[in-house]
Amino acid sequence: MALHLRGTTLPDGIHRDLWLLGDRITFDRPSGEAQTVADGGYLLPGLVDVHTHPGSPSEDEPVFDPEAFAEQITAHRDAGTTALRFPGLLGEIPAGVREAPDTPRMITAGRWLAWAGLSKSADFHTVTDDLVTAAVAQTKTHDGWCKLMGDWDYESDPVPYDILRAVTDAVHAVGGRVAAHCQSARGVLNASRAGVDSIEHGMGMPEECVELMATHGTVYVPTLTTFARRVPDIKDNPRGRLWHEGHRVMIRRVREAHDAGVRVLAGTDSAPFGNVATEVEHLIAAGLPTDVAVGAASWTARDFLGLPGLVEGGLADVTVYDADPRVEPGVLRHPRRIVLRGRVVR
Ligand SMILES: [Zn+2]
Incomplete structure (x- = not known):
């Protein structure tokens, strides 16, 4: 009926x-x-969370547990989230889950790809010195998306522009899209110039990136929720000043990016799951008009994902x-x- x-x-x-x-x-x-x-x-x-990594039993335990994955996507669903993008997933979506009638629609980029030349990467990254080949393979096997580490953090050297550009061109040539983690000014600049499809985080984003994102049609996913949560921990870190400056800048760029015609989308990044409404509140606090912030977690995000x-x-x-x-x-x-x-x- x-x-x-x-x-x-x-x-x-x-x-x-x-x-x-x-x-x-x-x-x-x-x-x-x-x-x-x-x-x-x-x-x-429905709501959409375009940056979430379900699957770990806890944040200190970056291993893929199908039971944790099922619980966390259920939390998303019960919050009214009908579509999810995983820009980096610790494992593969378990067989049958994607087809189950009561699970949100899922788009995965597979595991995080980290260039071997980065000074640091996490254990759960796939480290490669041939980022182009790895990224193209990733998009072909994972819903047309790959996820790159454009850098590690605000202190270390990013992936060079030429490499990011070659990756982006190769992925676009096979009809795929590139999500780039950027958490340093130079990393965001390289990714913006390379024309990646989405910039994740964008800490310390230089002002010129706003125009570059607008020109390339790059979306901006600041994941403000997870950064806001870390503010108290960073306070006592000796490098805290740099972190806070990068954080302040990224918040300012949210509104500037929107004003320049960049689509800003809502992603939560970390636990708790089913929490994209909080990201909407952060986007509003950063200066997005309320209807735009709601769209960032719903219709605008769906359009971006082709739903x-x-x-x-x-x-x-x-x-x-x-x-x-x-x-x-x-x-x-x-x-x-x-x-x-x-x-x-x-
Ligand atoms: Zn993430």
Whole structure:
């Protein structure tokens, strides 16, 4: 039986009826019976977290545990998150999980790729001296995405521009996309000049990167939630001053990037899972208009990932809220109804 919902769809703000037939949306009443699962309120195509790494039992234990993965994506789903991008995953998505009807849509870039010339990398990175070949292979086997470490942190040397450029060109030539972790001014500059598809973090971003991102159509995923969480720990670090300066700069660039026409998207990076509403609050605090910040965690992110929202023929993911999240973003924490792939989750 078709599912029927009535309410104000976002982002277009139209009060309407919509029906879900299998995994598709239609605005035309289908023949036969339909079950009304929402009447009134505001309808979103679900939330999206474009930067999350589920799979570890704890942050001190970077190993892939299928049970932890299942729990954490369930937490995302129960928060109304209907689509996830994993820019770096410790293991492969377990067989059958992606196809399960009650799991959010998932896009993975596989494991983190780190260039062998970086002075530091983590144990869980795939270290390679041929980043071009590794990145192309990664995009072919992982949903068209690869994830590179553009640098390590704000103190160390980044991957040279020429290498990042060669990687980006090669990945684009096979129709793939590049997500680059950048946490230093020079790293962000190299990635922005190379024209990667998304800059993750962007700590210490030089001002000229804003224009470079706009020119290349690069999206910016600052993951402010995870940085905000680290502020108290960094305080006593002797290098704290540099970290805080990089943090202040990245917050300022969020608004500047938006003003320049760059799409800023919401990602949480670390635990807790199902927390993208917090990132929306940080984006608003950084100066994004509220409707843009909500879109960053919903329709704008879906568009970026190639997942159609609340349009004729769109995918049947709908979350329902009692208030307009463009006015009261806090309501994102309280979905009244969650429908995923045409099935009621709650
Ligand atoms: Zn990350």
